[in-house]
Amino acid sequence: MSTETVNTNLQDAQLRAGIDRSLRHPVMFFLVSGAAWLVVSIVLGIISSAKMHAPEFMDGCSWFTYGRTQAAHLNALIYGWGFQAAFGVIIWIMSRLSRQECKAAGIILTAGHVWNLGVMAGVIGIIAGYGTGMPWMEFPSFAWPVLLLSYFAIITWSMVQFKVRPEGHVYISQWYLLAAMIWFPWVFLTANLLLHVFPGHPVMANGINAWYKSSLIFLFFTPVALSAAFYLTPKVTGRPIYSYSLARLGFWSLAIIMPWAGMQKLAGAPIPFFMPYLGAAATILFFVPAIAAVFNILRTASADMEIVNNSPSLRFTMAGVFGLLVMAVAAVFLNLPGSTLKLTQFSLSGYGFEILAIYAFFSFVMFGAIYFIVPRVTRREWISRRLIKMHFFFSIYGIITVAIVAIFGGWMQGIGQEKFYQPWESAALRAYPYVWAMTITWCFILFSNLFFFLHLIFMWMGLGRRSIHPTLLISAHGHSPHGEEGDIDNAGTVSAH
Template sequence: MSQDTSNSPEKDAIVRASIDRSLRHPVMFFFTSGAAWLAVSLVLGIIASAKNHSPDFLGHTSWLTYGRVFPAHINALIYGWGAQAAFGTMIWLMARLSRQECRAAGTILTAGHVWNLGVSLGVLGILSGHSTGMSWMEFPFFAWPVLLLSYTLIVIWSLVQFRVRRKEHTYITQWFIVAAMIWFPWIYLTANVLLHCMSGHPVMAAGINAWFKSAMLLLFFLPVGIGTAFYLIPKVTGKPIYSYTLAQIGFWSLAIIAPWAGMQKLTGAPIPYFLPYLGAAATVMIAIPAFTIAANLIATAMSSGETVAHSPSLRFTLAGLVGLALFGGSAVVLNLPDSTLPLTQFSLSGYGFDILGLYGFFSLVMFGAIYFIVPRITRREWLSRRLIKMHFFLSVYGVVTVALVALFGGLQQGIGQEEFNMVWENAADRAFPYSIAITLAWCFILFSNIFFFMHLTLMWLRLGRRSSHPTLLVDPHHHGNPHGPDGDIDNAGPGTPSAAAAAGAH
């Protein structure tokens, strides 16, 4: 199980509290700045989506043309929100599971500010017309070394903690988190060096870019989300993982299959014929780890159904796991050579697939982690269950609408693109109603996340409830703690009853 154990529960509580206290500022910085970037990304996404069905919307502003605002939306979502949510969660999980206080909080916080500076300059560079034109890598050339250096200074301390950890057993969460920490610099450095520092054929540059996009999603965001879910569900329910063997199968199948995916996007390009088919086969096989992991964790959570109904963390995490299963299914449906792949290659379906992975799985799990971690590191409870409920339902409704409408609408758009005897306008007309639905869904998500950002900011300012009773999604009376046996807030700091009891034991 993921719960920290010790011969002395009181001493164990003090260790957890000291770890949480050491990470309060960097973790809250990453969560809060990430939430702010999420709001920025959603505003840009609404503008980009509106331009699909209303091209003249803000058409007189060069900074807000579709070719600029759409990549700015995606990059703000990936590097502003996604990466920072991952950083905050990774460093907290690694410290907790390694049972090591963070001794470099100042360095991590400084690197976090540099990361945000790099993202800010990158987004402004895209909007001002200095994009590289490569998907998920549109930041101007100067940004990638800054981001890579910042990343190294953020995660290196977690790897050190893992190396000097007190326990010999390596929990499955650590497998996924350490792997993601190692895979990110490999992916990011390889792609940027090959594309920015070495000259090559433009067709192969497109292939490298397609591989980078796939690898970032499958080898960074998915492992972080999966590792977090493997921590949260056993921790909150107090139940062991349904099958540790299935968890290991999920890890190794993801590690073996995912690096080969991505090149299917170049189907029909003048490259070796087998490469697109290899990429398509690998992407289809992503369903194996997706289904295995989702089924394993859902079975674990369902062994404690009442807790699922009460806990905000579990509610978001389970919704994310359903998103992971849908992601695996859509990987199969969208990448069948000589069938659906030609229909989705240049349509809305690719966008829906990316959003299903980034938001329908990863972001929902990150929200669950934030609702779990923040009360522990601030020693305050969330102010409003209504805001949490609103955030959950609007997020789920919005992302389901965006992803599924984009997936299905993209197939319809692709059918129109393949009708060579028809004008191109026919394909645009097919996508028109789906684009309107996507715009409205992003508006719902933006509305919920503005209040999420405000809620989170109040928690960072320690204006949450001073209570050891967690904020539940139902009436808390006559129910146990939905956040695990160690309580929702570890009040084990100096001067607390737990600390006094531990001192008296000496």
């Protein structure tokens, strides 16, 4: 190795270390508070799910009725966990790829606290009965300007970093990140202005609301997660992305198709005829951008299955990419106007699809990114591979069950609803066993994320292992439950994970 190469690698490592150091406070704040909201959201999810099979559970307390806990559950999941995980990942990946240290960590951290206060006030508002009743926008109307302003205060700096990046081509992850950073304020502002500030016809308001939900999934959570997956896979495996043209196909088809999706939830409602059909077709076509990304990432990673299996970041990311695959297939099969659409319109299936998108796809990729980012910004290794494994297995079995049960159970519920000459109760009874299963599996997911949250808190407190050996998910050596207790001076050949 010539002196010049050593020098370049060293400069590179020092630059990376400097970037990580400059971002450690905001990134860790977003990830830890996001994980805390995830736990809160799952607890609310368990309560609301329990209400569906045991209505007498806590029935004396209006604060915990189904209508409030279900709304609070989803809003805490989206704005508390989803967005904060996304913020942490966006600012970190954008800094890394634009090769800029963060110069506004203090402002981002402050805005992060404001965002958290907004979410907290919103969730308490919902629980106290002041929710707006618009799905995914249940926060009382004071919350949205707060969230939007703090969003800009958090994200603007990543835009600036991208603008002043060194010459060179723009990496795939940056396309997705930049797109998501621009799409979200467009979607959020449009929906909130049209619903809160200039309210129009209530039927159309319903349509706008449906479009907002769909756009949040397809135009924010999806590109952020794809960006992380496109970053982590080549980073951990050390291999180039399989096909650049496939990545371009995936990105542009996402950008062109997905803004049309959403209004299929109003099929049959008195809105202009083309809207629900266009929405159904666009949601079905989500398969194209999804499969392009899935195939590309899986082909890149599958060259070395051992790394996928051993590295916590890659294992979670690949699970999330499989989640995207399932979601793409579900998008096709749940939105056929002639047959399935009417069965999924008013049943649990819609919820199943949302959970599939937010947890099975987005959250898993975020977990993967977190397992990658945290050791770098804290300069400590994950404490215990057992905790990581528990998180992985309870989450994966839990989410597969929740999603499948909700989608299939919702289907059954929809068939029951179609028999309109029978009492409504019989449709509800059809969903009964599935709802039971959902409550139990949410408990498993809660269990797994409690451990994740604790692990993350310990890392935040600086209790991680000081070692040059990464925490890998290898179980072959039985000598220590905590992996290799590496001595920092004993630097051997270490592969990158």
